[in-house]
Amino acid sequence: MKLTILGNNSTTASAxxxxxxxxxxxxGKKILMDMGSGSIFNLKKITGVDDIDAIIITHHHFDHFVDIMLMRYEKEGRIYMGEEVKPIPLYTPKMPDWLFESLNKNHLFDFHFIEKDETVNIGELSIDFVPVLHLLETYAVRIKDGEKVLTYSADTGLCQGILTASEDADLFLCEASYGSYDPYVISHHLTGKEAGEIAKMSTVRKLLLTHLPEHGKENVLKDAQEVFRNTELSEIMKSYEI
Ligand SMILES: [Zn+2]
Ligand SMILES: [Zn+2]
Structure with missing residues (x-):
């Protein structure tokens, strides 16, 4: 299993x-998890939009899905030029009406609305969706290929769901939006220290931090490593073998 980071900024994207x-x-499958702002440009450096076998959107905050709108425009443009464009399976929480109406045009996507604690199979991959604590319906993603396990936290605060989703994962891609020094610490995101604590409790093999703040990343890493040593900061356009 290979993971490539196309975007890792928190809500405030850096230059x-x-x-x-x-x-x-x-x-043999390519799964795209979340499509935050700026990510589609990085995706196209690696692969064509039509090569994606499935898209997962963990929740409907703009920093996690807004580039799917650009994908829509791109595919529609090709349809208007007479090209046949195949729909992409899209796994997502139930959408607000305005978003569904915007994306449900020209059969660009096959919609699959995620149910709580649902498992889906894509080819030989088994994918669990585990609800986590955030400001709106949000799912952590646990992908198994028969040998290895990759867990992506999505956006979450400390909760049982993220412990369940990350249990014994080989690679735990976890959000760490703040350093513990930060006075602006809120319950629907994690600090570096909290990400480290979850990794330790879940006995994961490796912790990879994402959803990183524009400033103070090194402090977030240091806080996590004090609790869980095998921790790295994710880097955009870097791939990780699992
Ligand atoms: Zn976010
Ligand atoms: Zn969010």
Missing amino acids: GGACSSYLVEAS
């Missing part, structure tokens, strides 16, 4: 950066 988006390649 030249991109918000949450992750390409997973495993068992």
Whole structure:
């Protein structure tokens, strides 16, 4: 299984950066998890939009899905030029009406609305969706290829769901939006220290931090490493073998 980081900025994207988006390649499938702002440009450096076998949107905050709108425009443009464009399976929480109406045109996507604690199979991959604590319906993603496990936290605060989703994961891609020094610490995101604590409790093999703040990343890493040593900061356009 291979994970490539297409975007790892938190809500406030940095100059030249991109918000949450992750390409997973495993068992001959390409799965795109989240499509934050700026990520589609990085995706196209690696693969064509039509090569994606499925898209997962963990929740409907703009820093996690807004580039799917650009994908819509791109595909529609090709349809108007007479090209046949195949629909992409889209796994998402139930959408607000305005969003569904915007995306449900020209059969660009096959919609699959995620149910709580649902498991879906894409080829040989088994994917669990575990509800986590955030400001709106949000799912952590646990992908198994028969040998290895990759967990992506989505956006979450400390909760049982993220412990369940990350249990014994080989790679735990976890949000760490703040340093513990930060007075602006809120319950629907994690600090570096909290990400480290979850990794330790869940006995994961490796912790990879994402959804990183524009400033103070090194402090977030240091806080996590004090609790869980095998921790790295994710880097945009870097791939990780699992
Ligand atoms: Zn976010
Ligand atoms: Zn969010």
